[in-house]
Amino acid sequence: MILGLEFPPISHLVEWPTLFGGEVFGVNKVVLLMWISVGLVFALFYVASRQPKLVPTGVQNVAESTVEFVDEQIVQQTIGPDGRGYMPFLLTLFTFVFICNLWELIPLVQMPVNARIALPMFMAIVVWFVYIIVGIRHQGLFGYLKNSTIPPGVPKAILPLVAFIELIGILITRPFSLAIRLFANMLAGHLLLVTFAIITQSLFAATILGGALPLALLIFLMGFELLVSFLQAYIFTILAAVYIDSSMHPEH
């Protein structure tokens, strides 16, 4: 209760009641939205590639510009031409994260799937497995360990400390920060929108004119959140690409 404003507790904003299913495999709104996102990603690329035309229209246009964006802005910028093999993985990751984030802005849904830690954490673990397996395949187990923990040009005296920090960074900090970054950004955006919606509503109840300013700010923030949800999908994918690149091409 701040200045007569009733703000619900955080758990009220992100926890949803179980719709069906048991205690362990209960399905709520967030899981349902995640399934719909999976279906949308599949449908987007399936419909686009079913009858490809030389001059793309409609859905094929959207899919082709997404592929082009991921290829030119993410894969070519970080891994280079030999990263094309990881295109399908990164493209799916980008599209899925973006669609999951977009639910934040759809009226009557308004719940970013990534505002619960489960999905970002799972995707971070998948990326973790991918870059470690790529590293072992390209450099061998000991080569990968040596190249990634011993940076060139470090004095021998502090080498054990540096190697330990690098090892912790690769095994723990990377997946942890990948998951937390996406999760916290979407949660913060969700809380921001909720806060301004509550302020707008309670000021409208007091004076109709007073609600206009927070409403204008709310609309502006929705545009800002559209930018953030795109940017977070981009950053998640580009970091996955950077980690794969560091496994494929060690620094010398």
Place this chain on the structure above:
Amino acid sequence: MLDVLAQQAEGELEAGLTAVGRGIVYGGAAIGPGIGIGLVVGNAITAMARQPEAAGMVRTTMFLGIAFTEALALFGFVLSFIISG
């Protein structure tokens, strides 16, 4: 003063201190990344203004730099929710 303190309900002080702690945790965690992101973006703009043809490469690296810097502030944001009285 003392009789006012004695009137406090059970756990009220803890709840208040938790709220203060959350504020301090998030505020403190935002200082460094705030300066850091400012440096990253400022230098990226300088680089883009000097070499407009390198803007694409600079922008990609800038977003990477922002992502790494921002992570620290977000740890603080998450930690402020984890702290409970």
